[in-house]
Amino acid sequence: MWRIYFELYDFLVGFIPNRKLREKIRRKELYDYRKKFNALRAILPKSEFKHVRVIKGGWNIGFIVNKKYVCKIRKYYDKSVPIDKIMREKRITDAFQNIVPIRIPKIDILESRGFTFYKYDFIPGKNLNRMPMKTIVKHGWKFGKQLAEFIDAMHNNDPKEIADLKNSDGDGWNHNDICNNIIINKKTMEIVGLIDWEYSGWGTLETEFNNCTAFSKKMRDSGIGVAIQLEYHAIQKKRKK
Numbered sequence: 533m534w535r536i537y538f539e540l541y542d543f544l545v546g547f548i549p550n551r552k553l554r555e556k557i558r559r560k561e562l563y564d565y566r567k568k569f570n571a572l573r574a575i576l577p578k579s580e581f582k583h584v585r586v587i588k589g590g591w592n593i594g595f596i597v598n599k600k601y602v603c604k605i606r607k608y609y610d611k612s613v614p615i616d617k618i619m620r621e622k623r624i625t626d627a628f629q630n631i632v633p634i635r636i637p638k639i640d641i642l643e644s645r646g647f648t649f650y651k652y653d654f655i656p657g658k659n660l661n662r663m664p665m666k667t668i669v670k671h672g673w674k675f676g677k678q679l680a681e682f683i684d685a686m687h688n689n690d691p692k693e694i695a696d697l698k699n700s701d702g703d704g705w706n707h708n709d710i711c712n713n714i715i716i717n718k719k720t721m722e723i724v725g726l727i728d729w730e731y732s733g734w735g736t737l738e739t740e741f742n743n744c745t746a747f748s749k750k751m752r753d754s755g756i757g758v759a760i761q762l763e764y765h766a767i768q769k770k771r772k773k
Contacts, residue, residue, distance in 0.1 A: 534593075535586035538565040563593055563607040571645035572603055590709070591730050596654060602727075603642065604650045618648050620697060624732050627691035628705070634682045635725045655725035660714040661748050668754040671721045676759025678723045679710065679744065683760070684767050687737055702735040710740070711747045 542562055548554045558564060565586075572595055573581055585596040594604040622639040629638060637652035660668065660675065668675070687704035694705075707713075708731040715725035741764075745757040 534588050535584065538562055538586060542566050559608075565593065567645070568593070568605055568647055569595070571647045572642075572649060575642055575644035576603075589712070590728060592650075592728075599654050599656065601651055601653050602637075605647060621650060621729050621732070623694050623697065624705075625729050627694045628686060628689075631689050631691070632682050632685045632726075634678065634723055637725075637727060637729070655715050655727060657715040657724050658718050659712070660716050660723075661712050661751060663716065665750055665754060668750065668756060672754055672756045673759045673763075674721060675714070675716075675723060676756055677763045679714070679756075679760045680763035680767060682707075682723075682726065683710075683737075683740055683764055687740060698734040700734055702733075702739075703737060704734070704740075705732070706735045706740040706743070707732050708735065708740065708743050709747070710744045711751055 542558065542565060545554055545557050545562070548557070558566065576597065580597050580600070583598050587594040587596060587602075588607075591606055592604045593607055594602050596602050619641070622641060625636050625639055628636060635655060637655070640651045642649040642651050687706065689705070691705075707726060707729065709728060710726065713726055713728045714723055715727060716722070717724045741757065741761055744760050745751040745754075751757070
């Protein structure tokens with residue numbers, strides 16, 4: 533859907549006679565989609581571009597290539613942004629790869645034509661937030677337990693290699709956008725991945741709990757937030773025994 537939108541919009545903008553106006557629209561409305569798409573094609577094998585799906589959300593746009601991997605890039609690319617800020621998401625996910633019990637993206641950095649892309653393997657499955665309410669309710673306690681175990685592992689570990697990224701008040705590390713990024717295996721009804729870590733950072737446990745449902749009425753109404761918190765506190769109680 534988004535690829536058709538960007539392709540059509542970009543084509544129509546080409547008929548605008550004023551060059552500066554064309555460039556402004558392509559930069560602000562289309563996030564320099566065409567330049568970024570071509571930059572990615574230049575660095576990846578042509579055979580990989582038989583099937584490309586475009587996604588948009590948060591700070592980024594992304595390209596799902598052959599359902600094999602995902603390449604993400606900031607919507608508004610600023611060459612003045614230092615490399616450490618670009619690398620922030622990679623550093624956090626690298627630090628928690630072997631700590632959390634749910635699969636998270638293993639990010640590689642690609643440079644092409646002045647653009648920096650995040651590349652990671654595509655995790656097949658269904659976004660929980662797009663599943664029917666009855667399915668979320670039916671398996672809510674199962675999902676809640678898995679998410680509680682994830683939050684426990686992430687929030688109560690403090691990797692030394694990312695200590696310099698603690699730039700806010702808090703008591704632990706958070707994903708901060710769990711609500712929209714839970715990937716489910718529809719056959720087993722297991723959580724198989726947590727994606728999109730651009731908002732991750734040091735914060736409070738209360739914030740992490742809130743952000744498990746904050747951005748979706750469906751998730752709030754399903755009761756999964758209650759399941760997550762009760763399962764989390766059960767883990768803490770068991771640990772203290």
